Amino acid sequence: MQQRADPRLLDAERLTQERLGDRPLDFDSMLAVSNIYRAATAVRRRAEKGVLSEFGLSWGGFTTLWVLWVWGEMQSADLAEECDLSKGTLTGVVKTLEKRGFVQRTAVEADRRKVIVSLTDAGRDAIEQLFPRFNLYEGEMVGDLSTGEKQALAELLRRVIVAAGSD
Amino acid sequence: MQQRADPRLLDAERLTQERLGDRPLDFDSMLAVSNIYRAATAVRRRAEKGVLSEFGLSWGGFTTLWVLWVWGEMQSADLAEECDLSKGTLTGVVKTLEKRGFVQRTAVEADRRKVIVSLTDAGRDAIEQLFPRFNLYEGEMVGDLSTGEKQALAELLRRVIVAAGSD
């Protein structure tokens, strides 16, 4: 009797099962991890092509703006940490945001190695206009999920973040 | 009475709540989406620093090798599609894999615009050695989750992938 394939399984997942199903592999972990990555890519791409493109922002640029908005001005190293970027990468992102007129760099008098990054007025305007729309888009991305499912998803991912982050 | 903060909430999430909690935002969606991205970053970074670095592979390079292994040799455009990369990016990834001696390009006689990419023997050796170890690492990443939770996570993400992918 022909078994109908699980309709919830994406094509690539099904083919993987067919080709590797006879090997002693941990399929549950494999599917969980690869779907994390695929979901992140899909979400990022859609954001960048949609809302973010209207403001000329990449995902990283948006994140940086958002962190500065929520937390206030920060020293470069802390900003990198909070945005989850290397300090070298942050230098580049801030440079781009500076070109767009969204952030500014200020030298610290007391310790001239340090630099404070802060939002300009234009940057604050941008993020205040942008964020509600970004949040709507986030709602669309997970719109198929109930409130409980969203919370469950966030919680499961939280545990993955902790497991993957701590080494 | 002082309410203890939810210990399952990561620091950044808690601070966000504090700073934006009075705005009419969809926090459940926000946390779900941002955790997808943070988890993907953590997982990718850990993979690249661990197993993949031993073989000199990036995440994209590994994915490409893996797809060729599971699906067999493919024409460039199909490979790009399957790896979820633009065709321009794939050209670069394949170039790198060629340098490593893991894949080869073959011109198609019948249609000289096309190129077939296939694993070399070295490439097959590499992925056959690497994949079981990669799979173990995947198990560690989601090791805190029960089998049922892994499946639930994969299923929730599947729905996000579909929602974000279809535009």
Added chain:
DNA sequence: TAATATCCGTTTGGTAGCAAACGAAATAGG
């Protein structure tokens, strides 16, 4: 069969990302 359109992989030009090297500035130790 000649002109046009389409298709394919590569190239180009841009941002993003990392690790490691770097140089300036501050701190510690003697």
Added chain:
DNA sequence: CCTATTTCGTTTGCTACCAAACGGATATTA
């Protein structure tokens, strides 16, 4: 003080990633 050492942010050199332009090869159509 004055030399080390540490701590900053930036630069460098590399891979990755995309969109769009490109140029050769095939299809289409008149």
